[in-house]
Amino acid sequence: MPQKSAAPGRLYDNAAVFAALGDATRLRLVARLCENGPQSIVRLTEGGEVSRQAVTKHLRALEHAGLVRSGRSGRERLWEVRTQRLAEARRCLDQISEQWDHALERLRSLVEADSR
Amino acid sequence: MPQKSAAPGRLYDNAAVFAALGDATRLRLVARLCENGPQSIVRLTEGGEVSRQAVTKHLRALEHAGLVRSGRSGRERLWEVRTQRLAEARRCLDQISEQWDHALERLRSLVEADSR
DNA sequence: AAAAAGAGCAACCAGGGGGTTGCTCATAAA
């Protein structure tokens, strides 16, 4: 069994990741970073609806959740996606769905035993 | 450019789903609903850290995001998970990761062409 | 050396979200 002590505490962490993705602007930022690779703040601001400062704040939020990271290059700072956390989030959803499937199975076997 | 009009609007919808999952209490509720099947509010409140009203509010939030639904049974209301939205959320994450992979490929071929 | 571009910082504001308490309503159990 993978991920033995997937520890209830882990769930909390994933909540933070989902919260970070739970904003349209941030989700768009992540998508853009994935589509076009590492970019500067100004570039990420272009075409968007919010100010540069807002974008900065969102990037910091994403960084806090471990979804992006940045590094300075000359006078600009480049941001890139950290795919690991994304993968973890996916696994979390997978696990939940899996539990649901198990529950369904259990339920079905109960019904069968009942009508037998 | 791939993914022509994958409708930016879709992204927004997923943000709502992630936002719903982006709270530890709600995420736990979803997990419990998946583990133990449809349950009433009082049952979902047991063992938790918050009041029944809080649970109710969270359930409504999840309902708004399309993640759960409910039906009355006698004097109690049973809540169950709607797996469809969960699946959609997963697909959203998959798409994003996929775009990232494509970007990596593009980048790699660029580098190769450059050093050739 | 002067001008412009990219970022960072701080203060401020409005709104929403999570939580609670108190009361009422309806249905099932005694």
Place this chain on the structure above:
DNA sequence: TTTATGAGCAACCCCCTGGTTGCTCTTTTT
């Protein structure tokens, strides 16, 4: 028919979040 259980509604509170504006700092560019 009482009584107790499960749930709904409404008001209220606090604080966090998303967004803005204004200023400063550093690094290019001209």
